[in-house]
Amino acid sequence: MFRDVSLIFLGYRVLTFAFFLALSLGKPITEQALLVVPSVLYLLLSIYLFLYPGRLRLFKNYGDLLFIPALVLLSGQKEAIFSLMAPMALYTSRRVFNGMLFLWLSVGFGFYYYGKIGLVLLPLFTAIFLASLHPDLVEALRKERFYVRSLRKSYSKLASEYARLEKEMENLKTVSALLSILHQSQTLEDYLRALKEEFNLKSISITPLTEGSYEKVVLDRTNCTLQMPIKLERGNALITFYLNNPLELYDEKLTKNLERAGKLINLYLEGFEVKAQVKTIAV
Numbered sequence: 058m059f060r061d062v063s064l065i066f067l068g069y070r071v072l073t074f075a076f077f078l079a080l081s082l083g084k085p086i087t088e089q090a091l092l093v094v095p096s097v098l099y100l101l102l103s104i105y106l107f108l109y110p111g112r113l114r115l116f117k118n119y120g121d122l123l124f125i126p127a128l129v130l131l132s133g134q135k136e137a138i139f140s141l142m143a144p145m146a147l148y149t150s151r152r153v154f155n156g157m158l159f160l161w162l163s164v165g166f167g168f169y170y171y172g173k174i175g176l177v178l179l180p181l182f183t184a185i186f187l188a189s190l191h192p193d194l195v196e197a198l199r200k201e202r203f204y205v206r207s208l209r210k211s212y213s214k215l216a217s218e219y220a221r222l223e224k225e226m227e228n229l230k231t232v233s234a235l236l237s238i239l240h241q242s243q244t245l246e247d248y249l250r251a252l253k254e255e256f257n258l259k260s261i262s263i264t265p266l267t268e269g270s271y272e273k274v275v276l277d278r279t280n281c282t283l284q285m286p287i288k289l290e291r292g293n294a295l296i297t298f299y300l301n302n303p304l305e306l307y308d309e310k311l312t313k314n315l316e317r318a319g320k321l322i323n324l325y326l327e328g329f330e331v332k333a334q335v336k337t338i339a340v
Contacts (some may be wrong), residue, residue, distance in 0.1 A: 058187050063106075063107050063110055064107070065147070066103070066106075066107075066147070067103055067104070067106075067107040069143050069144070069147060070099065070100065070103040070121075071100065071103070072143075073099075073125065073140055073144075074096050074099060074100040074103075075141070076098075076140055076209045077092055077093075077128050077132060077137070078093065078096060080092065080132050080134055080136070080137060081093050081096075081132075083154060088133075088326070091131055092128065092131050092132055095124060095127060095131065096128060098124075099120070099125075099128070100122040102116050102120060103120075106120075109199060118152075118155075119155075121148070121155075122146045122155065122158060122159070122162075125140060125141060125144060126141070126162050126166070128140070129141065129166055130166075134280050135171065137166075138163060138166040138167060138170060138178075138327065140150040141159055141162055141166070141182075142163070142182070142185055144159050144181070145159035145160055145163065145185055145186060145189065146185055146186075146188070146189040147189075149186055149189035150189050155229075156186060156189060157186070160183070160186045163178070163182040164178075164179055165183060167179065167182070170279040183328045188214055210261055213331050219340065227310070230279065231317065233319065234255065235317060235318055238251040238252065238255060238318075239321055239324070242325075244325070245322070245325035245326055245338065246338075248321075248322070248325055249261045249263075249338075252265075256298075256311065256318075257297055258299060258300060258301070258312065259265070259299040259300065259301055260299045261296065261297070261298055261299070262296070262297045262299075262338065263294050263295070263296050263297075263322065263326065263338040264294065264295050264297070264338075265292060265293070265294055265295075266292070266293040266294050266295040267293075268285055272286065273284075273286075274312075274316060276306045278303045280299075281295070281299065281300050281301070281302065281305075281306070282297050282298060282299050282300065283298040283300065283306065283312060283315055284296070284297045284298075285298075285315075285316055285319050286318060287319060287322060287323055288323070289323050289326055289327060289328045289329075290323070290327045290328055291327055291328025291329075292328045292329060294328075294329070296317075296319045296322060296325065298315050326338075
């Protein structure tokens with residue numbers, strides 16, 4: 058890519074040399090030499106820079122700003138100012154400052170050669186400058202758009218991660234509260250009373266469950282209860298949480314926490330005795 062850019066610069070410098078060489082034709086020998094000698098020097102430096110890109114950095118950055126205005130001035134012809142258009146267009150897309158210097162040089166030489174009529178050329182030179190600036194603006198806008206899109210994606214990802222972490226924090230707080238209740242409760246009745254107070258429930262009951270009666274959690278909105286089966290060491294049990302309001306059954310957070318609390322009951326209860334009178338534990 059750098060080689061291609063160097064070749065483009067060499068091509069335009071060779072053509073610039075040919076342009077001033079053509080302008081020197083028909084002039085007296087002294088004026089012709091005054092124009093041809095710096096033109097040849099300009100060409101030789103351009104070829105040397107192309108062959109050895111790492112050298113002559115000063116000429117690479119400012120050689121055109123030095124030689125081309127000098128040749129325009131030495132030619133003494135009005136047509137010479139049009140040689141400033143090519144470097145103006147070429148530099149504006151790469152170095153805006155250099156392109157702007159060529160713009161002001163073009164305006165200055167327009168006044169020098171044409172007087173006030175040189176104002177006619179100002180829109181043309183400005184249009185070339187802005188047209189050459191267009192790719193830079195498009196590239197800058199493209200980069201800004203890509204940057205904004207990346208920021209949006211990153212923000213969306215961070216917001217999603219934050220929501221997930223916040224949810225996990227809430228779950229950890231709930232688990233921590235349940236473990237604290239579990240640690241402080243000596244008996245099953247103490248644990249049930251603590252759950253009743255923690256979740257503001259009407260009551261909690263535990264009844265023996267025959268195999269296959271309940272297989273999953275049931276939300277009974279008519280009776281305002283949450284019923285969940287649990288497996289004990291000896292048999293199964295059905296835990297029924299009695300809530301105060303049917304709308305509470307739509308609270309997923311509450312129902313999930315009640316399910317967590319219900320699963321811990323088997324730490325207190327191994328099973329039910331096979332006696333008809335021992336059927337329900339309630340608080």
